[in-house]
Amino acid sequence: MFRHLRRTVAPVALGAVVALGLTACGGTTRDSVESEQPGAGGGEPAATADPNAPIKEGLKIAFLPKQLNNPYSDVETGGGEAAVAELKGEYKLVGPNDASASSQVSYINTLIQQQQDVIGIAANDANAVCPSLQQAREAGIKVVSFDSDAAKECRDVFINQATTEGIGQKLVEMATALTGGQGEIAILSATPNATNQNAWIEVVNAELQKPENAGLELVATVYGNDDDQKSFQEAQGLLATHPNLKVIVAPTTVGIAAAARYISGSEYKGRVAVTGLGLPNQMREYVKDGTVAQFALWNPADIGYLAGYAGAALASGQITGAEGETFTAGKLGEYTIGADGEVVLGPPTVFDASNIDQFDF
Incomplete structure (x- = not known):
């Protein structure tokens, strides 16, 4: 491949x-x-x-x-x-x-x-x-x-x-597919200073300003510091603060796996989608149990x-x-x-x- x-x-x-x-x-x-x-x-x-x-x-x-x-x-x-x-x-x-x-x-x-x-x-x-x-x-x-x-x-x-623009665009594209183009989304990133994460998030923000993405609302960007437990807690916090959230977008393999683990065992399964960038071996169980419909890497x-x-x-x-x-x-x-x-x-x-x-x- x-x-x-x-x-x-x-x-x-x-x-x-x-x-x-x-x-x-x-x-x-x-x-x-x-x-x-x-x-x-x-x-x-x-x-x-x-x-x-x-x-x-x-x-x-x-x-x-x-x-x-x-x-x-x-x-x-x-x-x-x-x-x-x-x-x-x-x-x-x-x-x-x-x-x-x-x-x-x-x-x-x-x-x-x-x-x-x-x-x-x-x-x-x-x-x-x-x-x-x-x-x-x-x-x-x-x-x-x-x-x-x-x-x-x-x-x-x-x-x-991949190109920075291409990754950011793909993240928005997947969020659009999962929400039907309407609803609240949040980003669960790695560290606040991570060069790649910040560059992708900047593109996501730019994409969300386009008329065709006007139905998507980015309500929060939080940081799990590429730590599994902190990322899990940040995913919990997002849902506590934003009960109408439709998608957690995690452009970090640690974050997407932690968010999927939380959603899969919570009342939000089937209501809140998780996508972003992940490893197939980490994400396989969450794809098979219906928690995650699609992600990229x-x-x-x-x-x-x-x-x-x-x-x-x-x-x-x-x-x-x-x-x-x-x-x-x-x-x-x-x-x-x-x-x-x-x-x-x-x-x-x-x-x-x-x-x-x-x-x-």
Whole structure:
């Protein structure tokens, strides 16, 4: 699933994606691309990519997810580990047990001391990690943000799950389908500073201003901090405060599973829908018992896998992070870097009772 032999990633902009089911395709060249600007992070001297440079063996590639022991992050970093193994590198996994804004900083500092070649990070806070990531880059370490971006000036490339606009639009589309386009909805997000969550929520708010979505009313946005129990409690609180709520939209795998668990065992089952972004294995029981009609996600293992290959390409000099450069990511095929150093994995899939048993992650 989500496998294409060749992809071209267009710059992210409103209207750039007509529908999530469309994958951007097109021709690119493997000619050497000289950066006319600093690598995506800015503040570094222009560099020249050598697309024919061999991938170095023995690269030390470290992954720093938002938090350890998070089911989504575990799948994601598992894909990174698989990529590093294929690349004959040295894989390292470090991270906090909580997803607070500054919890990743000490790990970045340690990775700098350990002289890693690449740091892959899903940032809890785009700006809190920036000074340490800049120190890493000054030390010659390549920085790949994935899933949740760091500030652009602090990394070389960003591996995005799908376009920000596409994800936000899909969340509204699913809420519309579940409400018939009329009624109250609420968002149960991760942390208040989560870059990806906030970007998607911003698109949701913009979509709700459109005339065709005038029947939907966003009554609350709450935060479960990617903690199962807190997310469960926030779901309870939403229904206590908004008894006419029709849909909880949770763009976080922890939040959607916690909300579904609460609704499935409450008086609200059948009255309040749950949708958002979730893992099929976590959500299967709630789809089968009728609590959740549909939700969406990409394959998180592919995000980590793509991040691993992007990091190796950077550390080997194949790419610098400049727009238009291309690199090959193993079984996923060839990718082209878009504006601001962004690489888009591809469109997510909508899961429901008709297809959920076809997926195992």
